Amino acid sequence: MAAARGRNIPAAHRLLTEEPLPPLTPANIGGYTFLCLVGTALAYCVYFHGLSKLPPAVIASLGPLSPVTAFILGWIFLGQNMTPLSMLGFVLVLASIVGVQRAMMGARKATLSHTK
Helix, strand or coil, rough: CCCHHHHHHHHHHHCCCCCCCHHHHHHHHHHHHHHHHHHHHHHHHHHHHHHHHHCHHHHHHCHHHHHHCCCCCCCHHHHCCHHHHHHHHHHHHHHHHHHHHHHHHHHHHHHHHHHH
């Protein structure tokens, strides 16, 4: 517990010694509002709606798409580099999602064939 409190010391020191942040502009407030409404509220609504319609395993397999999407958007809009290691991670995430989706389809087909 003492180590956790020690981690806050640099942050507190920066708050006391650095210049204050510049005032927020309407663009800052609009961007933050967009992130709150679309990036959080809408995402949660879609997530829970999907959870009511799809099996939990399918929903859980889609979770890794968030960093993959951030990776792609950073590459497209910010010119961030795609290293071989990041590409390997990208491929592994997509392969795992495809694997879970195929397994769920196979399980569903097996369930449907037993109920006929």
